[in-house]
Amino acid sequence: MKLLGVVLPLFLLAASHLCSAEDAVAARLIHILRPKFGSAGTGAKMKGVSCSSWQLAVETDNLRDWSTIPAGCESYLGHYMLGGRYRNDSRVVADSAVEYALSLQRFHRNTDIWIFDVDETSLSNLPYFSQHGFGVQPYNKWRFGKWVMKGAAPPLPETLRLYKVLVSVGIKVVFLTGRTAEYRNATVYNLKKAGYHTWEKLILRSANQGGTALQYKSEVRARLERGGLRIVGNIGDQWSDILGSPEGERTFKLPDPMYYIS
């Protein structure tokens, strides 16, 4: 899985960047490896519950406060993340968000913003997680921090597409992330490299800020609104990104079966 973990995300997340000789080699490798990946079916089980039922319960916020994915579901989720379904599921969310954004007849260039979460929303850490069991390994702050510092995460192409539409129609973008302030430079570097060239604000968490992500993000959104901004849209992969008043006028939940943030 390690090799696939390195190679496939490049293909899946940055196919448009396949331009160098190295990438061409990777592409051929992928062509050989690709048939091993499919939908994984719905039969994989953990404790009598199918992995697909577990996944749906996670995506609908019925299962909360879990720390790692069920051990029996690593292969299922690997197939899900790399085999096309993750991208397809994300695409429908982005399509829906783009349709909504384009339907906004009157918006105010100075005050209307759209909030983007960063990890597993704007940027994808699949290259990291594919090497760490897709969430079956407990979260390792040090190791993940090292990965973040590289600034090497590819964009989630669906979110980048939404971002470009918003920029083109004049809705401002605010990145709001649970990443702490020490990662500001790496995050700026990574976002630009991934294709997010401009934004209104990039809001990181201060290291000493307590409370859940839900509380933190709700408070920031409330502050933005008190400052006169109108949150027309809000997209994230965690329910803690998009629940908690004020949520924004319309929220969008991207799939993320790999980890849970409360």
Next chain:
Amino acid sequence: MKLLGVVLPLFLLAASHLCSAEDAVAARLIHILRPKFGSAGTGAKMKGVSCSSWQLAVETDNLRDWSTIPAGCESYLGHYMLGGRYRNDSRVVADSAVEYALSLQRFHRNTDIWIFDVDETSLSNLPYFSQHGFGVQPYNKWRFGKWVMKGAAPPLPETLRLYKVLVSVGIKVVFLTGRTAEYRNATVYNLKKAGYHTWEKLILRSANQGGTALQYKSEVRARLERGGLRIVGNIGDQWSDILGSPEGERTFKLPDPMYYIS
């Protein structure tokens, strides 16, 4: 599909009631028909989007205000609803709700309530929808009303299990439904027949009450809280059952890919 529509829900939703000679005949038929049903895979498509991606987008509230399921997904959803996945997905939700309910150390017998939606939560209209394309046909108020008047809907067994746990530990149940007052008697009859023998309140909508289901249900919950009740849990199949302040201390979303209520 018509024959299966009549026979299979009896098996799937009320297997414990297979006691008469007619039911025994049905059971044999089911045994023959059953192998035709499976997971349906994830490959079914509509407009380039897989039905499973459409379904996930619906279940996560990313797609809203749709009136009928995509025509190309009727077979996929029929398999989903009748082939075991719907039951499995519902089971994980109920398991999670039961675990939460049992974790409530101190609750107040006089004030603590749990809100249950009725259609596709407490009662299943699968026998009806399996004969009407699993949501591919536009909602027909008259025909659906005729079905409701029969009082013949089986329980969703997972919800009935949760209900029994709540009753056994002393948490009171309030049914809150978008069904209008003319269906009170049929609903009382059906709930009791399905195994829901006792409740604190059964709140139906008055025929002239405007607004969305989300507004109506939020207002009712606010009224209940003003009356001194504490909503410890809230379960429904629509996001309009469980969004809108006050939501209840914990909410649970059952699957329902067949229709959308805003």
